[in-house]
Each structure stands twice: as structure tokens, then as C-alpha cells.
Amino acid sequence: MSLKGKVALVTGAAQGLGKGFTRILLTHGAKVSLLDVNEAAGAELKRSLDGDFGADSTVFLPCDVTSDAQLKDAFRRTLETFGRIDIVCNNAGILDENAWERTVSINLCAVVRGTYLALQHMKKESGGQGGVIVNVASVAGLGPLLSTPVYTATKHGVVGFSRAIAEVSKVCDYGVRVNVLCPSFTNTAILSNIEDDRTTGQFARLKDISKKMLQDAGVLDVSEVAEGFLQLVTDEGKNGSVLMVTKAGTAYVTFPQVVKDLVASPSVVL
Numbered sequence: 001m002s003l004k005g006k007v008a009l010v011t012g013a014a015q016g017l018g019k020g021f022t023r024i025l026l027t028h029g030a031k032v033s034l035l036d037v038n039e040a041a042g043a044e045l046k047r048s049l050d051g052d053f054g055a056d057s058t059v060f061l062p063c064d065v066t067s068d069a070q071l072k073d074a075f076r077r078t079l080e081t082f083g084r085i086d087i088v089c090n091n092a093g094i095l096d097e098n099a100w101e102r103t104v105s106i107n108l109c110a111v112v113r114g115t116y117l118a119l120q121h122m123k124k125e126s127g128g129q130g131g132v133i134v135n136v137a138s139v140a141g142l143g144p145l146l147s148t149p150v151y152t153a154t155k156h157g158v159v160g161f162s163r164a165i166a167e168v169s170k171v172c173d174y175g176v177r178v179n180v181l182c183p184s185f186t187n188t189a190i191l192s193n194i195e196d197d198r199t200t201g202q203f204a205r206l207k208d209i210s211k212k213m214l215q216d217a218g219v220l221d222v223s224e225v226a227e228g229f230l231q232l233v234t235d236e237g238k239n240g241s242v243l244m245v246t247k248a249g250t251a252y253v254t255f256p257q258v259v260k261d262l263v264a265s266p267s268v269v270l
């Protein structure tokens with residue numbers, strides 16, 4: 001899929017991975033609507049992108065993705081600005097085991113909200129032109145990151161929800177692909193949480209284990225993850241795909257078909 005003339009909406013775009021996704025989309029000819037709760041960082045990024053890609057290539061929309069009204073308004077203003085939405089990346093996320101309800105609200109509830117809004121605008125049965133949604137989970141969405149159980153739960157939820165919605169889209173012929181990106185440790189601000197007792201809370205005593213996992217796994221550059229993101233956006237054969245990006249390599253994840261396996265071989269003991 002060529003990105004020329006396409007319009008993307010990226011949440012949590014002001015820094016880190018969202019900024020990397022934004023830049024790779026712009027480099028390949030798309031226009032991007034940047035959503036972020038951090039107005040200062042968003043405005044600063046907009047100024048920088050104006051210089052690199054021209055002022056008409058992006059729009060920055062202050063938005064707290066936990067607010068239904070703000071996210072709906074951001075979609076509306078994106079359509080007003082660019083006339084279409086072809087790509088949605090639900091990327092915004094935090095890690096805070098103390099503020100675990102807010103972690104769930106941002107990392108999972110807002111991904112559901114952003115996915116449903118994207119489908120509302122893109123699915124063919126409501127007059128849309130189709131498109132693609134990339135939801136950002138984590139390797140912690142594939143297995144437990146022990147010092148962050150709620151963060152782990154939210155990322156598992158993003159994987160499960162996205163795979164299910166991808167199946168819905170296929171069966172209902174929405175014309176919208178839904179994929180999941182599962183990066184490993186990447187060099188952004190969120191990594192500092194691994195050492196921060198304020199965000200690991202009751203699990204702070206486990207931080208040395210998580211730090212060793214980080215040291216063993218290595219730390220990705222944003223650009224490495226952005227290449228995986230671009231694959232999920234542009235490969236029109238990918239729907240319901242889960243792409244894991246690690247320093248050891250990039251791979252599509254396959255999942256056991258438990259029910260089919262169970263029926264096929266009743267001896268399977270769960």
C-alpha cells in the first residue's frame with residue numbers, strides 16, 4: 001500500500017514511539033494528525049515537522065485519549081483538516097502500577113475507543129473507504145513482565161481485543177485491517193519507570209529482575225520499531241497479525257488454536 005495521499009491519526013504522537021511512527025509515515029508521503037495530552041511537546045514537534053515536511057503535512061490536536069469527547073473531536077478535526085482518515089495508530093500508553101486504573105484507562109480502554117472511532121469512520125458499511133488500524137501492545141502483551149502486572153494485563157488485552165476485532169472486520173467485510181505491534185524494550189521515556197518506585201509501587205522490590213531482563217533483551221532504537229510499524233501499515237495481506245520486534249529480531253507471532261486443538265485431540269489437558 002502506498003502512503004502517498006493517505007492520512008494517518010497517531011495517538012501519543014508527541015514523543016517516543018509515536019513520534020517515530022509519525023516521522024516514518026511523513027517520510028513515505030502520508031499526512032499525519034498528531035494527538036497527545038502533552039501540549040508543549042506536541043506543539044514543539046509540530047514546529048519541527050513543519051520545517052522538515054511543510055506545515056500542511058501535519059496537524060497537532062491536544063487530546064487526552066481517556067476522554068471520549070476529546071477523542072471524537074480529534075477525529076472530527078482530522079477529517080476537517082485532511083478530508084479523510086486511512087490509518088489509525090492507537091499508541092498512547094503509560095506504565096504506573098500505582099495509578100493502575102488510569103493505566104487501564106489509557107492503555108486498554110482508549111485503544112478500544114480509538115479502534116471503534118476508527119472503524120466508524122473507515123468501515124465500508126458506513127460509507128468509509130477502508131483502512132488500517134495498528135494498536136501498540138508490547139512483548140509484555142505476550143508474556144508477563146513481572147514487576148508490572150497491570151501494565152501486562154493491559155497489553156494482553158490490546159492483543160486479544162485487536163485480534164478479535166480483526167476477525168470481526170474480516171467476517172463483516174469492513175475493509176479495515178487491524179494489526180498489533182509488540183515491541184520489546186525501546187529507548188524512550190517509559191523505560192525510566194522500570195527503576196521508579198513511584199510507578200512500580202508494591203512491585204518496586206522486583207525491579208532488579210526487570211532490569212536484568214532489560215539488560216539481557218537489549219534496548220531497541222525507535223527507528224527499529226518504526227520499521228515494524230510500517231510493515232503492518234503497508235502490507236495489505238496483514239490483518240489480525242501480531243508483530244513482535246526485539247533486538248534478537250522481528251517475527252510474526254502465532255497463537256495456539258486451543259478450541260480446534262482441544263476438539264481435534266480431546267486428550268489435550270488444559
Ligand SMILES: NC(=O)C1=CN([C@@H]2O[C@H](COP(=O)(O)OP(=O)(O)OC[C@H]3O[C@@H](n4cnc5c(N)ncnc54)[C@H](O)[C@@H]3O)[C@@H](O)[C@H]2O)C=CC1
Pocket residue numbers: 011012013014015016017018035036037038041063064065066091092093094106136137138139182183184185186187188189190191
Ligand atoms: N518504550 C518501550 O520500551 C515500549 C513501549 N511500548 C508502548 O509504546 C507506546 C508508546 O510508548 P513510548 O513512546 O515508549 O513512551 P513515551 O512515554 O515516550 O510516550 C508516550 C506518549 O503518550 C502520551 N500520552 C500518555 N497518556 C496520554 C493520554 N491520556 N492521552 C494522550 N496521550 C497520552 C505521552 O504524552 C507521550 O507523548 C505505549 O503504549 C507503550 O506501552 C511497548 C513496548 C515497549
Ligand SMILES: CCCCCC(=O)/C=C/C=C\C=C\C=C\[C@@H](O)[C@@H](O)CCCC(=O)O
Pocket residue numbers: 095137138139140142143144145148183184185186190191193194210213
Ligand atoms: C518496565 C518498562 C517496560 C515498559 C515498556 C515495555 O512494554 C517493555 C516490554 C519489554 C519486554 C517484556 C518482556 C516480557 C517477557 C515475558 O514475556 C516473559 O517471557 C519473560 C520470561 C523471563 C524469563 O526468562 O523467564
